[in-house]
Each structure stands twice: as structure tokens, then as C-alpha cells.
Amino acid sequence: MAITVSETGKRVAPVPGAAQTTWSRADLAGLIMSEANTIPAFLPMPDAHIAGFDLWDMWPVEQADGSLPRFDGAALWMVLTAPAQPDPDARHAIARIHLASERNGQWTLHQPVFPDGFTPGDREWSGSAVLDDARERLTVYFTAAGRRGSVAVTLEQRLFEARCRFQASEGSFILSDWSAPVESVVADGGDYMVANQITGTGGEIIGFRDPGFFRDPASGRTFLFLTGSCARSSSRWTGVIGVAEADGAAASGWRLLPPVLSAAGLNNELERPHMRVVDGRYYLFWSTQRKVFAAGGPSGPTGLYGAVAEGPLGPYTLLNGSGLVAGNPEQAPAQEYSWWVMNDLQVIGFADFPGVAAPAAITTAVQRRTGFAGHPAPFFRIALDGATSRVVRAGL
Numbered sequence: 358m359a360i361t362v363s364e365t366g367k368r369v370a371p372v373p374g375a376a377q378t379t380w381s382r383a384d385l386a387g388l389i390m391s392e393a394n395t396i397p398a399f400l401p402m403p404d405a406h407i408a409g410f411d412l413w414d415m416w417p418v419e420q421a422d423g424s425l426p427r428f429d430g431a432a433l434w435m436v437l438t439a440p441a442q443p444d445p446d447a448r449h450a451i452a453r454i455h456l457a458s459e460r461n462g463q464w465t466l467h468q469p470v471f472p473d474g475f476t477p478g479d480r481e482w483s484g485s486a487v488l489d490d491a492r493e494r495l496t497v498y499f500t501a502a503g504r505r506g507s508v509a510v511t512l513e514q515r516l517f518e519a520r521c522r523f524q525a526s527e528g529s530f531i532l533s534d535w536s537a538p539v540e541s542v543v544a545d546g547g548d549y550m551v552a553n554q555i556t557g558t559g560g561e562i563i564g565f566r567d568p569g570f571f572r573d574p575a576s577g578r579t580f581l582f583l584t585g586s587c588a589r590s591s592s593r594w595t596g597v598i599g600v601a602e603a604d605g606a607a608a609s610g611w612r613l614l615p616p617v618l619s620a621a622g623l624n625n626e627l628e629r630p631h632m633r634v635v636d637g638r639y640y641l642f643w644s645t646q647r648k649v650f651a652a653g654g655p656s657g658p659t660g661l662y663g664a665v666a667e668g669p670l671g672p673y674t675l676l677n678g679s680g681l682v683a684g685n686p687e688q689a690p691a692q693e694y695s696w697w698v699m700n701d702l703q704v705i706g707f708a709d710f711p712g713v714a715a716p717a718a719i720t721t722a723v724q725r726r727t728g729f730a731g732h733p734a735p736f737f738r739i740a741l742d743g744a745t746s747r748v749v750r751a752g753l
Contacts, residue, residue, distance in 0.1 A: 376672035378664065380620040380680055385655040388679040390687060393747040396660070397737055398686040400712045401730055407466045411448050411731035413437045413707040414483040414629065414695045415457070418495070421487055421572045421579075423633065423700040428525040431460040435470060435486050435497070436733075444722035445729040450510045452480045454499060456530055464733055467530060470497060477517060477538055479503035479510065483629055483695075485570040488523060495523040495532065498541065498581060500566040514552040514566040516541040516583065541568060541581060542601040542611040549599055549613070550586040560649045561593060561625055569631035573669050579603035580669055581611060582630040582641070590621035594651045597621065598630045598643060600670065617641070617671045618664065625649040627662075632669060633698055635741050639666045641673060642682065642698045644706075647690065660684030661696040661704065665744050674744045682739060682746045691716035693734040702741065708734040 415436040417425055425432055438455045439448035456467035471481070478501030487496045498518045503511050517538045524531040544551045544565045552565035567584040585599035597616035604610040618641065620627055627643040634640070642663040650656030662680040664673035676682055683704065685692045691713060693706040708730035710716050719728055738749035 376670055377616055378618045378671050378673040378675075380618060380623055380664075380675065382623055382651070382654045384675055385623075385657055385679050388655070388657055388681060390658065390684060394660075394677065394681050394684055395686050395748060396683045396692065397735075397748075397750055398689055398692065398711075399708075399735055402708070402711075402732065405464070405708070405732040406730070407464070407732060409441055410438050410466065411441050411445055411729070412457075412466070412733065413448070413709075413731065415705065415707060415733060416483065416485055416629075416631075416697050417699060418486045418488050419570075419700070420490060421570075422574060423571075425700060426488055426492060428458070428530075429528065431458040431465075431528070433458055433525075433530065435484075436466075437481070437483060438466070441731070443726060445725050445731060446722075448731075449482075450480060452482060452502070454481045454484075454497075456532075458528070458530075459733070462736070465528075470532065471519070472535065474505070475519075475535065475538070477501045477505055477540075478513075478515070479505050479507055482514070483567045484516075485568060485631070487570050492525070493523055494520060496520045496570075498568040498570055500568070501538070502566075509555065512552070512554040512557050512562050514564065515543070516565065516568045516581070518568075542583075542613050544585070545588075545613055547588055548585075548615045549597070550588045550595065552586065560646070564596070564626060564628075565599075567629045569629065571632040571669065574634055575637075575668075578669070580632075582617075582632060584626065584628050584630060584643075585616060586625075587616065587619055587621040590619075592622045592651070594623055594625045594649070595621050596624045596627045596645075596649070598627050598641065614670070617669075618673060623651055623654070625651075629695055629697070631697065633700060633702075635702070638741075638743070639669050640664070640676075640698075640741060641666070642696070644694060644696050646694065657681050658684035658687075659690060659694060661698070661706075663698075663746065665741075676744055676746045678744075683737070683748050688714055690714075698739065702739050703736050704739055705736050706734045708732050
């Protein structure tokens, strides 16, 4: 973070959101895949599949400091789910958030998080979840996609939050007494495009989604990082990571700030941004796919990317020079997607097309259904040392 010094010699806090970092084509020019930045390959795991359901984006229920509460040894997660369709691509139009629990690599799918008809969208997309220190109140930040009651399925995206009473007992979880969903923050049309498309082409959809909660342990300030689209760019590729700051420690209201990282001209989707603090440094992570890099230039693999700074608002230094932290193996370029880095630097994504060497050759619903895994991928770990990261082969 850029720090200025006043005439009295005292450090002066930077202007919030002023230190935007650019991710450019030049950053990818020297990218070379190696064991240090490649996710271990795995084959499809039929036993990991939840019968009748497709699962994809997932995030843990955490406490505000990023720690992971456990319940009889199990971690609690939220995951996007849909009843398995003949074409797995149809899942995005019927997505709901379910609870899931994980113990020693074994997953159990529980009930939907929200009551039927509760959310303002006609489906639910990704977010984050925070449990209070007493483990009695749960806040869920989520993306409401479309609008409930709409005749057409649209690509509109809005950010909401809702709170409930939380109880855990003998492997079951009870969510009750929900507060009405409140829109957390609204795209301003100045820094961020308004994500109100009726239709769109995959990979070029305007974004205002994926709220990721973060409380700064140094200052106590609270932020929501988000996937956005740059309103100031004339490029077809407009991806940014945006941020909003809470008005107070209670995070009862949010103030939208300018994006902290822009990939305008390079990439269209910097998805599911979230932050970890390691050794006093602030690590911002996001996921993206090879197919959403700009045509005619260098591109990275589908993978987990990241950057590091001295504070949550940057300026950031791309990890490993290119930003790539962990990419899919070359023999399975669509093996998994949508990663989440946990506080202990374990990483998980969902199994997409493991074992498939040429995903571009999959063009029909039958082929997609056959190849799509739709379950949690194996954990792996990363190690961080300043602006350098590496994949650690061991998982749990």
C-alpha cells in the first residue's frame, strides 16, 4: 500500500481505493507452466458425486477472522447446486445454495440455505458466509441472479445479504428467523457496469457478483470484494475486482470504492475474489478461465490467480510475476475450477472435466453430461513467500 508522510513525519493513510493495479498482457508474456504452479492431476471420482445433483462453486462458513469453525470435526460449507439435468450447462439457470459438510475429505449434502421463494433472484449464485463468535448468528452474502417472478431467465446480477439464527446439533444444521434480504451495494455505472443483461455470450457476460467478506485484522475495517466489469473501458474484455467498505464494524451498510485490480483489455472474468493475510501481507485471490482472456494475445491457463499488497486496497504485486498461482494440468486443462483458498492455505475447487484432454471437442449435451464431474475436487495446498507462491502436492 502506498503510504505518504506528512510534514510532521507521521504516516498518512492512503486514499481508499486509490491504488488500482493493472493486470496486463505484458504480465503474462513470460509465464511458464511448472510443477510449482500446476495443480496435481486427478481422474474422475464417481464415489464423490452426490446422486441426483451437480455441485460447483463452494465456500466455507467462516468466522470474521477467517478461521474455520468445526462441528464434531466437520467443516460447514455452502455450495451451488442444481438437480442433474441432461445438459450440465443448464445448471446456472436453476442454481441454489445448499449447505454441505466435509470431514476428512468426505462430503455430505444438507438442505438449501434459504427457504423456498426467499431470495429476490430467480436463482442464487456465489458469495461468502460469516458465523459470529458465539456461533449463533450467520450472515450470508450472495449473488441474486435474475429476478423472482420474471418470465425470462436473465443475466442480471445483484449483491444481497441476509442473517439468520444458527444451530448445530448431531450433524444437522438449523437456519431460522431470517432477516429480509438487503441489497448490499449497487453498481454505480461509473466505475462498474450495471449487470442487467437480458442475454449474453458465455465469457462476455457483464459481472457484478461474488461478494467475498474480509475483515482486516490490523485495522478492523471490513470489506466486500466482488467480481465486476469496468465501465470506463471500450474493450470487450472488462474484468475488474471491485470492493466495498463497511460503514462501521457491524458491516450494516457498505460504500462502493473504485476497483482495486483491473484486467480491462486482458480478461473478462476475475471470479470469486477473496483475501487472506499471511505474515502481515494481504493476498488477493481470484479464478479465471483460459477462454476469457482477450483474443490475439497471451493468455494463462484456467486457474487460481493472485496478487499481494501491504494493505487490502493495494497497490498489488502479481504473484510470481504473472499472477498465476495454480493452473490446471496441461493434460486436463478444464480439470477443475472456481477455487477457494482457506486460512491454512488449503485450496479447493470443483471437479469440472477431469481427465479430459481436449475439452473444446466436447460440443453436445450428451458429451458434456458424460464428461462433467460436478463434485468437490481434491484439496491441495499452496505455500506463500512474499510475492512468490508454489503448489504443495499434499492436500489435507
